[in-house]
Amino acid sequence: MQNKIKNIVIVGGGTAGWMTAAALSRAMGTQLYNITLVESEQIGTVGVGEATIPLIKFFNNMLGLDEDEFVRETKATFKLGIEFKDWKTHNHSYFHPFGNIGVNMKGVNFMHFWLRWRAQGGKLDFLAFNAESAAAEAKRFMRVGAQPGPKLLPDINYAYHFDATLYAAYLRRYAEQRGTQRIEGKIVNVTQHPDSGYIESLQLDNGQTVAGDLFIDCSGFKGLLIEEVYKTGYTDWSHWLPVNSAAAVPSENTGxxxxxxxxxxxxxxxxxxxxxxxxxxxxxxxxxxxxxxxxAASKLLNNLDGKPLAEPRTLKFTTGIRNKFWVKNCVAIGLSSGFLEPLESTSIHLIQRAIFQLLELFPKNEISDLLSNRFNHEMQTEYVETKDFLIAHYAVTEREDTPFWHYVKNMELPDSLKEKLEMFRLRGEVMADKDAFFNEVSWFSVLFGQGLRPEGYHPVADTLSEDELSTRLTKVRAGVQKRVEMMPSHSTYLRSGKLKASDLS
Structure with missing residues (x-):
């Protein structure tokens, strides 16, 4: 079907809708394209996703956002990783950090050299060689500026915690300033071409008609277009990821x-x-x-550190994905495309990944099956790889003390995850794809933290003498310590108002 793509209609606001509108208005502009977002203030958004991973910085940089303004507008704090408490067993914790652990040597991941060192009696945890972990433990933070000359100290990789509602409002202002038109209204009918089945227009409850060439479904779990119009179906992954509810509540800060x-x-x-x-x-x-x-709501309230600021709100979901993300002239982004529980802060990244994939495959005159099939393949791969990583947090554990933990510890695993776990047992790596969402550092941090111990390591790690290995690890550790000692506390850094990257080197 020949169809000049000019009118882009985004259905739904919230984080997904306004991230999409902001990105399209920045990348595509509104001289050649009309970008319209339809949402209703009567329909609430989930709005609890407050944690991100470092790739959010690529999205913000693509938009050209001023980081200091972004931090102020969204009430953001900085995030160096995730602490997991009581996951392996009670009274045990581990940390999944951002950034590198150590320095890769001889083309081989640092973790292999650490495993050899540990087998020979080394006592320091591998996180001692990661600046983000050391800074998190000390509750310190500072952005690192450009480092002239040889890099002697590690970088600091970070993401953010922010108020998702404020982020959506911030991006709305950004998108509207760049030509995106917002229309208030609830969709009551969808008109399709009688032959092709392509969506032609939306009818709103106020009688308005919104026509378009490409429709982006950001309508949340409902999937107003991708499911209610195109009946794509849903692949349920709750037998592997059985949590299906969340009680959420804000509380006062303490300390x-x-x-x-x-x-x-x-x-x-x-x-x-x-x-x-x-x-x-x-x-x-x-x-x-x-x-x-x-x-669940009562248990949450009983485990708060500060006074609750509202009544708990309950959300329901089914972990899984749509069978197709792009059908005809409809692309699903955000919760309308699927949902993976918030354990590793993946929701906003999956929105970002879909937006970038859409921009890469954006059609000019024709919506080709080649484009939509490629989009569907790439997004399905992303979701499947993320699903396996999340499952590993539950399956690799020593806990069987409640019916829930007994179930997840003993459930049958997907073959793709079984292979990764066996590879890790063999030599401390899962052979993650170089472009994978979660890399070898992430897998090692979680699997080792959950209690899985490799039986071996890469043979290249044996090529260094014991003295040389010890010397190199000592230098790495010293660099980590020096980097962290130069940082103020996280709270002090936020209060200082001096959020510009310093000349720290």
């Missing part, structure tokens, strides 16, 4: 703002704690087969 997300395993799931400048975000993610909604 210093720590630069990481805290996740604590509970009897029927896990609890998050996310510090923002103006409040702390809290939530209990659980499976309602094992606990009622009221009991």
């Amino acid at each position: 210093d703002l720590f630069p990481y997300t805290l996740t604590t395993a509970r009897e029927e799931g896990w609890q998050w704690r996310i510090p923002l400048q103006h409040r702390t975000g809290n939530g209990y993610v659980y499976c309602d087969h094992y606990i009622s909604d009221d009991e």
Whole structure:
């Protein structure tokens, strides 16, 4: 079907809708394209996603956002990783950091050299060679400026905690300033071409008609276009990721703002704690087969560090993905395309990934099956790889103390994850794709942290003498310590107002 793409219609606001509108208005402009976003103030958004991963910086940089303004407008704090408490077993914790661990040597991941060193009696945890972990433990933070000459100290990789509602509002202002038109209204009917089945227009409850050439479904779990119009179907992954509910509540801040997300395993799931400048975000993610909604809300309130600022709000979801993300002239982005629980802060990244993929494959005159099939393949791969990483947090554990933990520890795993776990047991790596969402550092941090111990390591790690290996690890450790010692506390850094990257080197 020949169809000049000019009118782009985004259905739904929230984080997904306004991220999409902002990106399209920046990348495509509004001289050749008309970008319209339709949303209704009567329909609420989920708006609890407050934690991100470092790739969010690529999105913000693409938009040309001023980072200091972004931090102020969204009440953001900085995030160096995630602490997992009571996941392996009670009274045990580990950290999944951003950034590199050590320095790769001889073309081989640093972790192999650390495994050899550990086998020979080395005592320091591998996180001692990661600047983000050391800074998080000390509750310190500072952005690192350009380093002239040889790099003697590690960089600092970070993401953000922010108020998702404020972020959506911030991007709305950004998009509207660049020509995106917002229309208020609820969609009551969708008109399709009688032969092709392509969506032609939306009818709103106020009688207005919104025509378009390409429709982007950001309508949330409902999937107003991708599911209600095109009946794509949904692949349910809840047999692997059985949590299906979340009780969320904000609370007052207490003490210093720590630069990481805290996740604590509970009897029927896990609890998050996310510090923002103006409040702390809290939530209990659980499976309602094992606990009622009221009991979950009560358990959440009983485990807050500060005074609650509202009544708990309960969200329901089914982990999985649409069978297709792009059908005819409709592309699903955000919750309308699928949902993976918030354990590793993947929701906003999956929105970002879909936006970038759409921009890469954006049609000019024809919406070709080649483009949509490629989009569907890339996004399905992204979701499947992320799904396996999340499952590993539950399956690799020593806990069987409640029905929920007994189930996840003993459930049958997908073959793709089984292969990764066997590879890790063999020599401490999962052979993650170089472009994978979660790299070898992430897999090692989580699998080792959950208690899985490799039996060997890469043979190249044996090519260094014991003295040379010890000397190199000592230098790396010293660099990490020096980098962290130069940082102020995270709270001090936020309060200073001096958020511009310093000349720290």
